[in-house]
Amino acid sequence: MPEVGIAVLASAGGGALAGALSLLPGTLAYSFVSAIGAAAISAGLSSALGLNKKPKLPKFTVEAQDRQQMIRSAVATRQVVYGQCVTSGPIIYATSTGTENKFLHVVIPLAGHQVEEIGDVWFGDEKVGDLDADGNVTSGRFSGWMRVRKNLGAPDQLADSVLDSEVTDWTADHRLRGIAYLYLRLKWDKEQKAYPYGLENIKALVKGKRVYDPRTGLTAWSDNWALCVRDYVAGQHGLRATADEIDADALIAAANLSDELVATPDGGTERRYTCNGTVDLGVAPIDALRGLLTAGAGKLIYSQGKYVLYGGQYLTPTVTLDEDDLRGPIVVRPRVPRQQLFNRVRGTYVDPEKYWQPSDFMPITNGMYELQDGGEQITTDIELPYTTSAYAAQRLAKITLERARQGITVSMPCKLTAFGVRAGDFIALNIAQLGWAGKVFSVTTWRLSPDGGVDLELKEEAASAYAWASGEATVVDPAPDTLLPSLIQVPPPSGLILDSGSDQAIIGADGTVIPRIYVQWTASPDAFVANTEVQYKPIGATEYLNGFLAFSTQSAYIEPVQDDTTYDVRIRAINVAGVPSDWVAGTIAATGKDTPPGDPSSLMATGVVGGIRLVWTNAVDRDLAGIEVWEADTNDRATAALVNTVAGRAYDRLGLTEGVTRYYWIRSVDRTGNLSGWHPASATAGVYATAAGVGATIDYEDIGGTKPPVDADNTGGALELGQTVTSGGITFNAGGAIKGGQTAFNVGTGWFLGYEGGHYKFSIGNPGGAYLAWDGSDGTLTVTGRLQGQLIQTQKSSATSNLTITTSWTVLQSVAITTAGTKAVIDVSAYESNGTLRFRIRRDLTVLTTWPVGNLIGSNWVTHRWEDNPPNGAHTYYFEAIQASTTGQIQDRSLRVEDWR
Numbered sequence: 001m002p003e004v005g006i007a008v009l010a011s012a013g014g015g016a017l018a019g020a021l022s023l024l025p026g027t028l029a030y031s032f033v034s035a036i037g038a039a040a041i042s043a044g045l046s047s048a049l050g051l052n053k054k055p056k057l058p059k060f061t062v063e064a065q066d067r068q069q070m071i072r073s074a075v076a077t078r079q080v081v082y083g084q085c086v087t088s089g090p091i092i093y094a095t096s097t098g099t100e101n102k103f104l105h106v107v108i109p110l111a112g113h114q115v116e117e118i119g120d121v122w123f124g125d126e127k128v129g130d131l132d133a134d135g136n137v138t139s140g141r142f143s144g145w146m147r148v149r150k151n152l153g154a155p156d157q158l159a160d161s162v163l164d165s166e167v168t169d170w171t172a173d174h175r176l177r178g179i180a181y182l183y184l185r186l187k188w189d190k191e192q193k194a195y196p197y198g199l200e201n202i203k204a205l206v207k208g209k210r211v212y213d214p215r216t217g218l219t220a221w222s223d224n225w226a227l228c229v230r231d232y233v234a235g236q237h238g239l240r241a242t243a244d245e246i247d248a249d250a251l252i253a254a255a256n257l258s259d260e261l262v263a264t265p266d267g268g269t270e271r272r273y274t275c276n277g278t279v280d281l282g283v284a285p286i287d288a289l290r291g292l293l294t295a296g297a298g299k300l301i302y303s304q305g306k307y308v309l310y311g312g313q314y315l316t317p318t319v320t321l322d323e324d325d326l327r328g329p330i331v332v333r334p335r336v337p338r339q340q341l342f343n344r345v346r347g348t349y350v351d352p353e354k355y356w357q358p359s360d361f362m363p364i365t366n367g368m369y370e371l372q373d374g375g376e377q378i379t380t381d382i383e384l385p386y387t388t389s390a391y392a393a394q395r396l397a398k399i400t401l402e403r404a405r406q407g408i409t410v411s412m413p414c415k416l417t418a419f420g421v422r423a424g425d426f427i428a429l430n431i432a433q434l435g436w437a438g439k440v441f442s443v444t445t446w447r448l449s450p451d452g453g454v455d456l457e458l459k460e461e462a463a464s465a466y467a468w469a470s471g472e473a474t475v476v477d478p479a480p481d482t483l484l485p486s487l488i489q490v491p492p493p494s495g496l497i498l499d500s501g502s503d504q505a506i507i508g509a510d511g512t513v514i515p516r517i518y519v520q521w522t523a524s525p526d527a528f529v530a531n532t533e534v535q536y537k538p539i540g541a542t543e544y545l546n547g548f549l550a551f552s553t554q555s556a557y558i559e560p561v562q563d564d565t566t567y568d569v570r571i572r573a574i575n576v577a578g579v580p581s582d583w584v585a586g587t588i589a590a591t592g593k594d595t596p597p598g599d600p601s602s603l604m605a606t607g608v609v610g611g612i613r614l615v616w617t618n619a620v621d622r623d624l625a626g627i628e629v630w631e632a633d634t635n636d637r638a639t640a641a642l643v644n645t646v647a648g649r650a651y652d653r654l655g656l657t658e659g660v661t662r663y664y665w666i667r668s669v670d671r672t673g674n675l676s677g678w679h680p681a682s683a684t685a686g687v688y689a690t691a692a693g694v695g696a697t698i699d700y701e702d703i704g705g706t707k708p709p710v711d712a713d714n715t716g717g718a719l720e721l722g723q724t725v726t727s728g729g730i731t732f733n734a735g736g737a738i739k740g741g742q743t744a745f746n747v748g749t750g751w752f753l754g755y756e757g758g759h760y761k762f763s764i765g766n767p768g769g770a771y772l773a774w775d776g777s778d779g780t781l782t783v784t785g786r787l788q789g790q791l792i793q794t795q796k797s798s799a800t801s802n803l804t805i806t807t808s809w810t811v812l813q814s815v816a817i818t819t820a821g822t823k824a825v826i827d828v829s830a831y832e833s834n835g836t837l838r839f840r841i842r843r844d845l846t847v848l849t850t851w852p853v854g855n856l857i858g859s860n861w862v863t864h865r866w867e868d869n870p871p872n873g874a875h876t877y878y879f880e881a882i883q884a885s886t887t888g889q890i891q892d893r894s895l896r897v898e899d900w901r
Helices: 037-049 060-066 161-166 225-234 248-259 285-294 367-372 390-405
Strands: 006-008 079-082 084-087 093-097 103-111 117-123 146-151 180-187 202-207 210-213 218-221 261-263 269-271 277-280 299-303 306-310 319-322 330-333 344-351 357-365 379-383 409-414 426-431 436-448 454-460 494-500 517-522 529-538 545-550 555-558 565-575 584-590 601-608 611-617 624-632 641-646 650-654 661-670 687-690 725-727 730-732 737-740 750-756 759-765 771-775 780-783 791-799 803-805 810-819 823-834 836-843 846-857 860-868 873-883 888-900
Touching (some): 079 225, 103 161, 248 306, 277 285, 494 584, 529 555, 611 687, 823 836, 836 860, 836 888
Parallel strands (some): 601 687
Antiparallel strands (some): 117 202, 210 218, 261 269, 344 357, 409 454, 426 436, 529 545, 624 641
């Protein structure tokens, strides 16, 4: 047995460099040595894998963000999607179609291969909503504005038929076979509510590549870590290894390890190792493999012409070496160098709950190791770009920490008895001088020595490094990350209340009722909400009326609205970026006034010729529309019928037969149609009277009048209606007429008002023969003489284009007219969009008026009316403006001239 030499190199590097989360470039082992030597063979394979190149793998946080970022590039590398992740790609095609470029068409490839499924799609940071069979978005903010078509990239994939039908330069030849891609059509939104930031980043949740499983012989989608690594090693996009170059037994063992269920603190389970992410085919294979191997704490070994994959697990040694296998002294390094020492592992993984962005997992630490390191907490960082579980990330971090603390490394020159050992194996060492009996090491390097032996590099291993209990995981982050409010996801207001009626209506001094709808809500909880938009429409209408914004309040009035009309009302919050929330809607019937008017009072009835006169006192209601008069043959309101609705405080019920008695009840009605109570209130206490005939006597005092002078024919002050009475030049005709000067209807100078020839008539005339007469027999109104106040003609001119106003008088509009009356009325209006202006109206060369006294500053509507008395003939009227300094601007403007008789 050769002599055993022990060399302890306390400061030498080695063991910690062979970490669990990296491809080990020194672990390339061969079962033969050719003429060019092992070093040359190793260099050649290293070149093929890119091992002799400086790694260019981007930092994970950058790479993980880039994989979700849509880019604009003429040249971009393809990517492979393993497992499931959110990803985007370059814009390879964009064009617009339709009137005024109404539609924007965009094509974005997601993977350079067929994928299993394209799931949710995001526009910016907001999901686009549900899709119908044609890809049209049917819910959420983009409903009606966006269409999304998903193409999975089958080898025989056809061109997207919808894109082909809508875009002329995308044809049936544009099939993109073997490329999974999104086609989006965005409809232009003139109000920029659907796309407040324009074209935002577009990304999708993709279930990626179908991978081969040697356990079943099937190729199907899986996020099994070992199967994904095998696909890259065998794929045309990866190392292109043949099936014979892949150790099937090791691969199956790694796949089974990946599928093992591990308990989680929440009472569930998850598979031990999964792979979810993208591989950029522009990076060197070694860099891609380094990233893939992190998800399984794995090692990829090329040994004896085969790729051997190991997952992160403890393997019971099947080979034991001792002093008899040595051909020279061994070198032992008992601990990790100080500069490589750590007792705490932190890092990042991909968190699906945080928009699939890189997130920190809870660090893994060991208090005992910290005490061993002098009470100092020493942290190392790892990146897990293909891990999407916080629990899996913590398990991988523990393996990293525990393996690093197994600090003994051994350089061991062996005889050919160690030839059957290969890199990655776990072996046991029996070295009595070191007190090792069955101590476990893993083989990190295997080299065939030129002197006929095998040189091994070993690293200490322990089963506890791979052990895991669900209780070791941290379930809740004790210091959660700050979740900033989203400028895209705006929560809507709540608690919508609608009201209308007397309490909300406006009643003007003239009794006009203006109905309104009162809207109240609880503001959106979003701190970035700037205002609330309110819209309304009559129910059944297709479009909402232009709404308005309520900035800092939580209530508003909608006016004007129509009485007795039902309205749909909706509100939504809008944030400082102009992004709206979902609508919150309600329905209400608008009512101007829903409280009854006051009751009338003091109803009196008196018989008059041919009927009955009613007088009463009205209630004090500004919106009183009139009084309903109800009449009955008996003193029972149940038999009464409405005979008229009248304004004022009196009504003559004519057309009744002499001697007929009628009973009456009245009630108020307002402009909204609300009714008061009855007067008299009792249904059997109607006010009654009997109709009078010719010859009946009526005391004026009975109807609120004044008695005429007492004479022989009217003893006691009563007017005998069967006689003709003249007093003060006014004649009361027995036939029912009142005359002043005229002897009969339209005869002579004076006036006639009354009943003649079976019809009511009126006439008035002057000595010159001019008269005005209305004949009730045929309804003719006759006028002789001049009719004053008649509109003869109107001339108008208007424009809406922008007009620049200078410091000289500028004509806004002009009208030429030939007047024939006695007065001209001039109306002008203009909108001053900016400037400091004055205005004037001019007829021919005569300035009629100039206003204002100073200058009108800022944006204003200007209106003015002026009356002129021009001589009859041809004239031109001008509407002019002047700017105080520099220039101003006028938009809408009009001039109208009316010629009146």
